[in-house]
Amino acid sequence: MIVRETHLVPDDTNAMRLSDYARTVFEPLLSRKGISKALKRGEFRINGKPAHSGDWVEAGQLIELMDLQQRAPKTYPLPLDVVFEDDDLAVINKPPGIEVSGNKFKTVENALSANLAPSPKPDALPWPRPVHRLDYSTSGLLLIAKTASAQRLLGQAFEARRVHKRYCAVVMGEVPISGTIEAPIDGLPCRSEYEPVYSVPSLRSGRLTLVHLFPITGRTHQLRIHMAGIGHPIVGDPKYGEDGNTLKGKGLFLASIGLRFPHPGTQQELNLSIAAPPKFNALMEREQGRWDKFNP
Numbered sequence: 566m567i568v569r570e571t572h573l574v575p576d577d578t579n580a581m582r583l584s585d586y587a588r589t590v591f592e593p594l595l596s597r598k599g600i601s602k603a604l605k606r607g608e609f610r611i612n613g614k615p616a617h618s619g620d621w622v623e624a625g626q627l628i629e630l631m632d633l634q635q636r637a638p639k640t641y642p643l644p645l646d647v648v649f650e651d652d653d654l655a656v657i658n659k660p661p662g663i664e665v666s667g668n669k670f671k672t673v674e675n676a677l678s679a680n681l682a683p684s685p686k687p688d689a690l691p692w693p694r695p696v697h698r699l700d701y702s703t704s705g706l707l708l709i710a711k712t713a714s715a716q717r718l719l720g721q722a723f724e725a726r727r728v729h730k731r732y733c734a735v736v737m738g739e740v741p742i743s744g745t746i747e748a749p750i751d752g753l754p755c756r757s758e759y760e761p762v763y764s765v766p767s768l769r770s771g772r773l774t775l776v777h778l779f780p781i782t783g784r785t786h787q788l789r790i791h792m793a794g795i796g797h798p799i800v801g802d803p804k805y806g807e808d809g810n811t812l813k814g815k816g817l818f819l820a821s822i823g824l825r826f827p828h829p830g831t832q833q834e835l836n837l838s839i840a841a842p843p844k845f846n847a848l849m850e851r852e853q854g855r856w857d858k859f860n861p
Contacts, residue, residue, distance in 0.1 A: 568716055569608075569694065570630040573724030574622055577754055583609065583628075584618035589751055591630060599668065603630065637692050641675035648706065649837055652684045653715040653830045655693065656837055661704040661816050665695050677709060684711040696720055697728075700786065702801070704842060705732070705821025710829075718829035723783065731823030732778040732788060733841040735848055736797040737810060739764045739772040746791040756781040757791040767852040768859060769809070773800065775841075775849055778819075788819065800848070818845060 572590050587600050587609065601618075603609060609616040610629040622628070646658035657680070659665065659673055666674040677693040684690070693709045696719045708728070710716035722728050740761040747756050758779040767773045774797070778788050786805070792798060793805035800810060801817040823838045 568629050568713065568720075569632045570696075571717060571720030571724070572628045572630075573721060574624050574626045574628065575724070576624045578622070578624050580621050580623050582618065583611070583616055583620045583622050586622040587628075589753060590628070608632070637678075638672075638675045639670060640679050641671055642679060643671070643673075643676035645673070645676055645680040647680060648839060649835070650681060651830075652686055653710075653712055653828070654719065655681050655709040655711060656824060657707050657709060658839055659699050659704055659707040659821075661702055664701055665698045665707065673707065681709070681711065686712050688713040690716065697723060697783070699821060700789075700817070700819075702817035703819050703821065706730075706824045706837060706839060707821070708824060708826070715829040719826070722826055722829070726781065728824065728826040730780055730821060731838070732780070733762075733820050733822045733845060734776050734778055734788070734792070735800045735818040735845055736774050736776055736792055737770050737800060737807065738774065738797050740774040740776055740797055744795075746795060748791060748794055750784040750787060750790055753784060754782065755784050755787055755791070757788055759792070763849070765849050765853040766856040766860075768855050769852070770800075773849060773852055775845060812848075815844060815848070818848065820845070 584604060588597060591600055604618045607615055608631045610631060611620060611626050647655060648658055649656040664672045666672050674695055681693050689712050690710065693711050694716055696708050696710050696716060699705060699707055708719060710719055743760040745758050749755055760777045762775040762777060764772050764774040780787050789799055789802055789805045798806040798810055799817060799819050801812060801815055803811050820842050822841055825834060825836045828835050
C-alpha cells in the first residue's frame, strides 16, 4: 500500500463530511464516481487512520489517498521533456492535450517510467508519481516524486504553500497594471496574482496581453476562472472564454513556466523555469502584424 496523494486541510476550512470535501480536492484526480468508489474501498486516511465518507474533515488534518493494489500501470510510449531529475524527484514539461493521471491509458503518469530512471533509494515508489496536476489543455512544468518520502514531503510543501508556481498566458483585452484577484471558487477562498508583460492591438480581439500569473492557492481551473472573472479570459478557453475566443487547432494559451520549491531531500530551494511555448509570442507577433497591415 502506497500513498497516491496527500492533502493538508487549510486552517480556514469549515468542517464538512469527507464525502463532500474530497470532491473539492481530489476530483481532478478521480471522477465523482471514482471518489465514491475509493471511499467505499477504504482508500482514504485521515491522520493515518482509515476514513469513511461520513467522517468530519477539520482544519489541520492530513488526508491521504492510498493505492491499495499497487499495480504498475501499462507504459504509454510518449517521449517527455525532462527538465530536472535526481534520485528523489523529477520535473517534466507536460505537453498540452493529455491528462496527468486517471483511469485512461494515455496519461503522463503512464509515460513516466519509460522517461525517468528508477530511484535506487530504499523507499523508491513502484513507479514515479505526479504530486500535483495541470489541466488537460495546459502545458508546462510538472513535479514528479520518485520516492515515498519525496511524495509525502512535496505534498506537504504544496499544502504549506512553499511551492511557488509561475504561469504564462495570453489573455483577451489590455491588462495595464499588475493586480491580485481574491474570489472564492466552490465556496473556498482563492487568490491569484497577475502581471502584464506586454500588449498588442488585435483586429479580432481589440487587444491581447501576455501576462504572468501566480496562483497563491490551488483550486481547479483557478487561473482560468479568475482571469475570466475580471474580464480577461485566457485565449483558447472554451469553458470560461467568450465567443470567438478560441483559435482552431491552437489550444489553450496557458503554460506553467516556473517552479520554485524546497528539495525534499536537501531542503535547498530549487528554482526551475522554461520558456513559454513558441505559439504564445507567435500569436502576439501575428496579431501585431495584421494590425499594422490593415491600419497603416
